[in-house]
Amino acid sequence: xxxxxxxxxxxxxxxxxxxxxxxxxxxxxxxxxxxxxxxxxxxxxxxxxxxxxxxxxxxxxxxxxxxxxxxxxxxxxxxxxxxxxxxxxxxxxxxxxxxxxxxxxxxxxxxxxxxxxxxxxxxxxxxxxxxxxxxxxxxxxxxxxxxxxxxxxxxxxxxxxxxxxxxxxxxxxxxxxxxxxxxxxxxxxxxxxxxxxxxxxxxxxxxxxxxxxxxxxxxxxxxxxxxxxxxxxxxxxxxxxxxxxxxxxxxxxxxxxxxxxxxxxxxxxxxxxxxxxxxxxxxxxxxx
Amino acid sequence: xxxxxxxxxxxxxxxxxxxxxxxxxxxxxxxxxxxxxxxxxxxxxxxxxxxxxxxxxxxxxxxxxx
Numbered sequence: 064x065x066x067x068x069x070x071x072x073x074x075x076x077x078x079x080x081x082x083x084x085x086x087x088x089x090x091x092x093x094x095x096x097x098x099x100x101x102x103x104x105x106x107x108x109x110x111x112x113x114x115x116x117x118x119x120x121x122x123x124x125x126x127x128x129x130x131x132x133x134x135x136x137x138x139x140x141x142x143x144x145x146x147x148x149x150x151x152x153x154x155x156x157x158x159x160x161x162x163x164x165x166x167x168x169x170x171x172x173x174x175x176x177x178x179x180x181x182x183x184x185x186x187x188x189x190x191x192x193x194x195x196x197x198x199x200x201x202x203x204x205x206x207x208x209x210x211x212x213x214x215x216x217x218x219x220x221x222x223x224x225x226x227x228x229x230x231x232x233x234x235x236x237x238x239x240x241x242x243x244x245x246x247x248x249x250x251x252x253x254x255x256x257x258x259x260x261x262x263x264x265x266x267x268x269x270x271x272x273x274x275x276x277x278x279x280x281x282x283x284x285x286x287x288x289x290x291x292x293x294x295x296x297x298x299x300x301x302x303x304x305x306x307x308x309x310x311x312x313x314x315x316x317x318x319x320x321x322x323x324x325x326x327x328x329x330x331x332x333x334x335x336x337x338x339x340x341x342x343x344x345x346x347x348x349x350x351x
Numbered sequence: 352x353x354x355x356x357x358x359x360x361x362x363x364x365x366x367x368x369x370x371x372x373x374x375x376x377x378x379x380x381x382x383x384x385x386x387x388x389x390x391x392x393x394x395x396x397x398x399x400x401x402x403x404x405x406x407x408x409x410x411x412x413x414x415x416x417x
Contacts, residue, residue, distance in 0.1 A: 231381055239368045246364070296361050303365060307372045314376050321379070328379035 080198035084191040090150045091187050094194030100203070107190045114183035115151040122176025124159030125169060129177075129262045135161045143262070144269045147184030147191075155180070169259070174283045177258055178276060181269055189214045196320055205323040209316060216315040218272040220308045223315035236311050243304035244271050248278065251297025256282045264298045270305030270312075362399075370395045 083094030091111035095104030118126075127140050137156070145152045170176070193210035200206050216223025221237030224230075247268075248255055256278045258265040268275045291297075321328050370392050378384040 229381070232375060235371065236375070239371055243365065243368050250361075293357075296358070300361070300365060303369065307368060310372050310376050314379075318379050329376075330378055330380060330383065 080195045083194040083198045087187065087191045087194045088147075088149050091148065091190055094191070095197070098194065098197055100197065107193075111148060111183050111187045111190060112151060114179050114186065115145075115148055115155075118176045118179030118181075118183060119155060119159070120176070121170065121172030121179065123170045123173070124155055125162060125167075125173060126177040126180060126258075127156070127159070128162045129259045130161065134262075143266045144181035144184040147186075147188040148180075151180070151183060151187075174258070174280065178279060181266075182276070185217060185269070186214075189217070192316055196323075199320075199324060209319045209323060212319050213312055213316045216312040217270070217308065219274075220271060220304075220311060223312065227315065227318060229318075236308075240271060240304045240308050240311070241274060243300050243307075244268065244274050247297045247300030247302075247304060249297070250293040250300060252287075252291045252294070253278075253282050253285050254287050254291055254294055255298050255301045257285070258283065260287075261298060264302045267302035268305035270307075270309045271301075272308065275301075275305060366395060366399070367392070 083097055085094075086097055087094035087107075090108070092104035092106070092108035095101070095107060126145075127135070127143075130139055140146070140152060140156060143152075145155070189210050192213050193206045196209040197203060197206035200209075212223040212226050214223075215226050219237070220240035221233040221235075224233035224236055255261055255264060255268065256275075258279060265275075265279070317329060320326070371388065374384050374388050374391050378387060
């Protein structure tokens with residue numbers, strides 16, 4: 064049993080990190096299977112696809128029917144958080160598509176269901192990070208730490224930086240992004256929290272993690288009974304806050320991976336010099 | 352146009368968030384990022400101002416109903 068859940072791949076099994084991440088994108092856990100981490104791959108497969116299946120069951124596969132008829136095309140759902148789980152998304156499109164064209168009432172669990180399919184996409188992106196680092200790292204613990212901080216960075220803006228010990232940066236990221244999201248929600252008077260009403264803006268603000276998830280879960284079905292003067296501004300603020308948090312997640316992921324693997328940190332100055340200087344000093348055998 | 356100052360203020364707020372996150376993304380070191388931040392802010396808002404002028408000129412030249 065211990066061997067089954069061991070995440071350490073034999074050296075001969077190490078493959079290209081990008082291939083592992085791409086395989087995971089199509090099928091959660093496939094990258095780990097390739098790397099020889101069968102137990103972990105199976106757990107990821109069950110958790111990520113289980114979430115997607117639960118979401119589909121609750122929403123009746125009607126999430127993409129939120130889109131207006133003129134926006135429905137095979138590529139339209141690519142701008143949704145479900146894109147993180149490509150296999151699940153393709154299966155949903157093939158099985159449910161955009162509905163039959165006959166207007167039906169939404170099932171009672173549509174809000175929670177669409178949140179779960181989106182969550183499955185984001186979680187699979189974290190699993191992709193894990194597979195990518197696992198293929199390059201000398202120890203599986205490195206991949207665990209990298210994936211954990213990336214997940215924390217998504218859940219609460221700045222939490223990943225805080226966990227890394229970059230307190231000042233964490234405070235700025237949290238203040239700016241949560242501030243933008245709250246201001247956007249105030250300007251839009253909460254109407255931005257409905258995925259049914261603003262499908263694509265909601266996809267962007269999904270990047271801010273818990274604030275968007277909880278907001279949509281509790282206030283996503285709120286009625287709008289009058290014109291909201293600054294609704295456009297509010298939507299842009301909340302959406303940009305989510306998109307900027309994805310940038311913050313990449314920063315957290317890149318920083319941890321670079322530190323753990325002994326790679327040069329990203330710098331706008333002397334990038335070439337630091338790369339050349341750090342490479343011989345690492346002493347870690349890494350396959351890129 | 353009566354609420355133009357509010358729109359301008361909102362744009363300044365969002366622009367600041369975008370530039371700050373962009374600066375952090377470009378530089379892992381906080382001290383260097385802090386040093387680069389004023390120049391990046393200036394570049395961003397100067398670029399936006401130039402874009403506004405170009406758009407106004409285009410509107411006046413090609414799309415003016417007058």
